[in-house]
Amino acid sequence: MTATAQRTAHEDSRSEDSRYEAVRSRDARFDGAFFFAVRTTGIYCRPSCPAITPKRHNVRFFATAAAAQGSGFRACRRCRPDAVPGSAEWNVRADLVGRAMRLIGDGVVDREGVTGLAGRLGYSARQVQRQLTAELGAGPVALARAQRAHTARVLLQTTGLPVTEIAFAAGFASVRQFNDTIRAVYAATPSDVRAAAPAADRAAARTATPSAGVPLRLAHRGPYQAGPVFDLLQREAVAGIEEVAGPPGRRRYRRTLRLPHGTGIVAVEEHRETRGGSGGGWLDARLHLTDLRDLTTSVQRLRRLFDLDADPYAVDERLGADPRLAPLVAARPGLRSPGTADPAELALRSLAGHAAAERLVERYGEALDAPCGTLTHLFPEPAVLAEAEPDGPVGALAAALADGTVRLDPGADRDDAERALLAVPGMDARTAAVVRTRALGDPDTAPPDPTVPDSWRPWRSYAVNHLRAAGDWEQDR
Template sequence: MGNGTKSAEHPTHEDSRYEAVRSRDARFDGAFFFAVETTGIYCRPSCPAVTPKRRNVRFFATAAAAQGSGFRACRRCRPDAVPGSADWNVRADVVGRAMRLIGDGVVDREGVAGLAGRLGYSARQVQRQLTAELGAGPVALARAQRAHTARVLLQTTGLPVTEIAFASGFASVRQFNDTIRAVYAATPSGLRAAAPARDRASRRAATPSAGIPLRLAHRGPYQAGPVFDLLQREAVAGVEEVSGVPGRRLYRRTLRLPYGTGIVAVDERPGLPGTGGGWLDARLHLTDLRDLTTSVQRLRRLFDLDADPYAVDERLGADPRLAPLVAARPGLRSPGAADPDELAVRALVGREEAERLVQRYGKTLDAPCGTLTHLFPEPAVLAGAEPDGTAGALAAALADGAVRLDPGADRDDAEHALLAVPGVDARTAAVVRTRALGDPDVAPPDHAVPDTWRPWRSYALNHLRAAGEWEHR
């Protein structure tokens, strides 16, 4: 399936995908893509265009695979803008870990060799596994991501084309131009001119200090209230703030990124039960635009925007205890972390101590923005400043790589390494595994929960917490 060929062994699988296309089912946006051989265009399943004939349709696991087979992105449904596949949140195998790392920009920064090294495989093994399952290797997957970043910058900012080329991760302007033509069948200037009205309006209103406006897409209903409740409850002064009233809050925070720093603002939007999807409005201020892709992916993990709420709600809604909670809050998410190392330290020491660490050891922003004044201190800084005690031990383990919490980390290995740090108990390790590593299936270490909640036990606990039936931690 992943290579786009029609399989005689699984005709019902492809037929069911065609039914999703025919019914324009947004639940599957990002889960797969379809391409039309007679037009040379690939789309998301919910594309509003006339449904093509079944014999002319091919299916792909990724946009990169469709592009690699010579198909161009549909200008009407913009398939490159869909939420990511929920599979990469759930899966703990090498393909899932690789996809999370590629999303974080590792191939752009470190190449395929860097990706393979983080995974503990050879570059050839990683290439073979990704191509066999997804129809595209790491270079093609990263290229598709760069093309999407470039389109966003072209259509929502007034930045010069040359600056956009390098900010998107391309090695040269020529490579940038060739990719835009191949993916979108347009020149960069033509793609900019074809921007939707809302993007053109944003571009006209933009100023150099206004930041980059973004729509962070999600599938299905999204319960923004509980997510913003959690962020407000946990906010560390100097690094984060939540302002406004429930239903109309604004979350802002600082970000430490590979090339520079950032400040992000995300608007709360009311949940929209029963809809095919939506988005969160955000605005990014970056000191280096090369960090755009990475910062967007970290926000997606923080707000759990690539989840599949239909699969989660179907499984948990079948449980008698959880059914009324799921019905009351369809699309409830399991928030992650914008910075996994920061989350680990905060989970260990608590909010008040985290604020002390920020004021004492956090790097002061060159240009503070309101109450946002610092970056959370790096593990190496904390380890050197306060080497004694549990926080120092954890910071040292994070700094020297004994504990790895990056998007490609093996979750079991990370948990074992955490528990080897003096003073880190099973409950803290479970919080880190849920939030920093984005594991959707973490059970509380001191309570038995039904196996029928698998593989969504993290979501089940969030339902119980939202209903006041489980303590917040």
């Protein structure tokens, strides 16, 4: 064995020893960051699983649930490892693997196949397969399959839909493929998975009507400062497509969604406390979809909007070491950097301004088939705006979004996207920074300002949010 190989093996061993310590202490901070499987039981779990800790020599570690499933392990029924928050790494990383994981999460493999995924990334399908398998232990098909299985479990346990409808809504090509996957992942039939739901959930599912929507718990790790997120959403709410109602601490955010197969309306509840404490928690949500095939995509877009896959421990540790930020981090542990449910919409709204955005919705927004209270429209598509108002910065940006000159999808290269944005007439560096932070989910973006030091990397987006929350940073600065 060469010296390099010996050093790599030693580093891998130390990494696995650290992971085992996290398992032994049932440390929820690492839920979603990795998974462990037990050879003697054939089960894989999240690090915080409350079951008896297995012996070290019986444990294997995996970067993804799909890799554990591909090695023949089934999901633990006790800790439900498929329900953990996503790894924060995929939001931080700007390389091929990070971009691919964000696209897979958005449902691109289900809609366009591996060829479509590779095309969006600018690589061959073989290159994408090889890179993902080498680093994550699973290729794009296996990763999408694990995601479909999770969607199916949610539908089985929260709705009374027939199994056949759930199979196609979750993205499976056939009922047989659906049944085989559920058995492989959960070691149970679909009926068994449905029966394993908590009694209250089963009762609610039996009495639920299609109009009741799909109830969800959007998991997050660590503390979560919901107040500043809902404050931002309330300030920015555009009439017709968004609303925030209720007293602080108990607000409900509702908005319309344009999705690949149809439309949707979502409601997300605010919690006054940082629910879940150090171990994590969730936001309660309910989705009303015209086509259930959009469930996975809509959930991922909500997760990006509310920044639910962030690692608050890593962010707070780094920023808390800075004298200027330390008291702000101590006052608001788990502060998030909100994203968006629709990147193109966010970009156009950021450039147009609030009043102009409401005018665009009123004039060119697509009316819902069935309005829901104050929610009556979808934000106009870029192609519609490019044709309706071709002159001016908004029209120029809409045209660039419509023809693909500016790409803001989850797999877009952030540097390329920012360069393309800055080439749009009327786009300034500060607006481009906002779009990069929120539409592209970059955790390390800062507006062009000399008071933002490099020592805040790689979490400058969060640092600026801390300053804004404390009133030390102007909203339009």
